[in-house]
Amino acid sequence: xxxAPAWAAGVCAGLHAAGSRxxxxxxxxxxxxxxxxxxxxxxxxxxxxxTREEEAFGxxxxxxxxxxxxxxxxxxxxxxxxxxxxxxxxxPYQIPALIVISMRGDAGEWNDAQVxxxxxxxxxxxxxxxxxxxxxxxxxxxxxxxxxxxxxFGTRTPGACLLARRMTVPSPAPSRExx
Amino acid sequence: xxxxxATRVLIAALAGEPVVASLGHPAxxxxxxxxxxxxxxxxxxxxxxxxxxxxxxxxxxxxxxFVVDGDGSLLMNLGSLATIGWVNPxxxxxxxxxxxxxxxxxxxxxxxxxxxxxxAAAKAMGITAAAAVRDERxxxxxxxxxTASDGPWIIVAKVEESAPTAKPPLDCVFIKQRFMAAIGNxxxxxxxxx
Numbered sequence: 001x002x003x004a005p006a007w008a009a010g011v012c013a014g015l016h017a018a019g020s021r022x023x024x025x026x027x028x029x030x031x032x033x034x035x036x037x038x039x040x041x042x043x044x045x046x047x048x049x050x051t052r053e054e055e056a057f058g059x060x061x062x063x064x065x066x067x068x069x070x071x072x073x074x075x076x077x078x079x080x081x082x083x084x085x086x087x088x089x090x091x092p093y094q095i096p097a098l099i100v101i102s103m104r105g106d107a108g109e110w111n112d113a114q115v116x117x118x119x120x121x122x123x124x125x126x127x128x129x130x131x132x133x134x135x136x137x138x139x140x141x142x143x144x145x146x147x148x149x150x151x152x153f154g155t156r157t158p159g160a161c162l163l164a165r166r167m168t169v170p171s172p173a174p175s176r177e178x179x
Numbered sequence: 180x181x182x183x184x185a186t187r188v189l190i191a192a193l194a195g196e197p198v199v200a201s202l203g204h205p206a207x208x209x210x211x212x213x214x215x216x217x218x219x220x221x222x223x224x225x226x227x228x229x230x231x232x233x234x235x236x237x238x239x240x241x242x243x244x245f246v247v248d249g250d251g252s253l254l255m256n257l258g259s260l261a262t263i264g265w266v267n268p269x270x271x272x273x274x275x276x277x278x279x280x281x282x283x284x285x286x287x288x289x290x291x292x293x294x295x296x297x298x299a300a301a302k303a304m305g306i307t308a309a310a311a312v313r314d315e316r317x318x319x320x321x322x323x324x325x326t327a328s329d330g331p332w333i334i335v336a337k338v339e340e341s342a343p344t345a346k347p348p349l350d351c352v353f354i355k356q357r358f359m360a361a362i363g364n365x366x367x368x369x370x371x372x373x
Contacts, residue, residue: 022237048237048266050230051258058227059262062199062234065219065355066242067364070234088223089231093351156368 004040007167008033010141011100016042017142018149020071020098022063023047024056028075030102030168053078057085060097069153071098076105076121076162077114087128090158098149099130099160108165125160136164180315182276183208183341186247188315189274190215192322197235197362198245200347201228203283205247205276207343216361220347220354226255229273233263236271236331242362243270243326250277250291250335257300260333264305269329272322276338286340301333309333 011034015023021044025031038045050056053074060070074082079101090097104111105118125132131151135144145161152159186208189198199219200206205228206220221228232246253259253275263271279292291297301309308330312318318336325332348354359366 022234024234046237049262051261052256054227055230055256055258055262058224058230058256058259059234059237061224061227062231062236063238064234065231065359066235066238066362067359068234068238085224085227089221089227092223093355095355156366 004033004037007138007141008037011145012037014142014145015071017146020069021045022068023071024059025073026053028102031073053081054085061095064095073100075102076118094156096152096156097158098152102163103165106165130158132160134162136167181341182338185338186212188318196243199228199232201248201252205249210347211345216357219358226252229259236268246273248275251281251289260301260304263331271331272325273333275335277335278338282340298335306333311335313337
């Protein structure tokens with residue numbers, strides 16, 4: 001199996017450095033790299049699959065109430081499924097979570113059905129009071145995830161890292177030379 | 180058995196165990212019986228009480244975690260049963276007050292009034308310790324088994340409405356901080372810093 005991409009290793013190092021030992025998730029393709037790194041290198045991180053993103057945030061809230069620092073991983077499409085949990089549980093109770101969102105619908109997207117929510121992710125996060133930082137370079141991933149987690153758990157506010165599709169699904173530019 | 184009486188049976192069986200309450204009438208009856216610091220009242224996030232309980236049970240394997248859910252709420256998050264069946268936490272007890280109605284919103288029927296069986300659904304999702312109870316004696320016995328043996332437990336208690344009049348504290352952060360302190364992991368931000 002090829003080595004995991006550097007951005008995925010950075011996400012794992014960052015969440016671990018922020019003290020998170022529980023990752024609750026609904027999978028998508030790029031996130032599979034993160035899950036593989038966690039499985040291979042982070043035996044102390046427990047991963048739990050939820051059937052739906054809203055459920056993942058409920059589990060994360062319970063983990064926090066029990067003294068843990070939860071990470072929730074989802075695809076941008078699942079943010080829509082999460083809104084009632086974030087706005088009526090995490091935000092009013094000041095229950096933090098480190099949120100890692102694999103973006104669809106941004107540059108490079110081919111699927112029409114991913115575009116509207118992809119376009120809406122940032123305005124939605126702003127509207128509901130969830131700070132967010134976009135990660136589009138692998139060498140920044142560890143720092144941004146770690147700092148987002150530190151701010152989230154330090155200020156008791158959920159905080160999101162958005163993984164840009166052009167980082168997670170690299171697409172080499174076509175050669176300018178004629179074959 | 181109405182839901183308030185059933186809630187009394189539960190609280191009488193508990194010491195300091197955490198109880199996570201679904202919003203609306205399950206939370207209202209819980210506070211009416213006793214406003215325990217180890218009660219976590221939700222004011223929103225319908226459907227997620229069992230998920231919150233699952234996360235708490237995972238973080239605190241040393242504690243036996245109780246959830247009081249409603250039939251309408253659990254129907255909103257049936258996937259939670261599949262996740263609980265998979266994670267299989269021995270220390271989680273989910274009690275569903277099944278009045279076959281959305282009582283908090285005016286008494287509209289839920290699917291359990293028309294054949295949906297939540298205890299059977301739990302069993303189908305791999306939760307073997309699932310029980311349906313119809314009176315206080317059966318409920319007390321089921322809670323006794325759930326306290327003495329490994330779960331996860333799903334206890335579906337058929338109840339009548341009890342027209343609750345009490346409501347939990349309104350301050351969500353107060354509810355959280357009091358709860359976390361009561362169960363032995365106070366929120367770090369509530370103590371002094373060095």
